[in-house]
Amino acid sequence: MGRGVLALPSRWRSPLRSLQARAARWLASASYGRKWLALGAIIGVTAGLGAVVFYEALRAAIHLFLGVIAGYTVPTPVGEGSRAASAHFTRPWAIPLMVRFSSKI
Numbered sequence: 001m002g003r004g005v006l007a008l009p010s011r012w013r014s015p016l017r018s019l020q021a022r023a024a025r026w027l028a029s030a031s032y033g034r035k036w037l038a039l040g041a042i043i044g045v046t047a048g049l050g051a052v053v054f055y056e057a058l059r060a061a062i063h064l065f066l067g068v069i070a071g072y073t074v075p076t077p078v079g080e081g082s083r084a085a086s087a088h089f090t091r092p093w094a095i096p097l098m099v100r101f102s103s104k105i
Contacts, residue, residue, distance in 0.1 A: 070094040 008016065027035060066072045071090025 069097075 032040070062074060066074055069091070071094075
């Protein structure tokens, strides 16, 4: 077996092959509805986790770029603590940099 981009430790290869073989046998013997139910559940969980990771990455980027670098406090809704926004930027010279660098992401 060739080493790909994500090479697994040797102790994980045997259990993963066993799991892959069991999943392949189950998919071959399962009915049409069960196959799509299982695949739909896997896709749904993966998409949900991806959305959570994306949302948290956006929150971290807003905190880093606006809060830490530009010195601006982003306002929050009343139900989330009702933090008022900053009246001004602490470092207004950093705003054009944030716009420039965020457009490359």
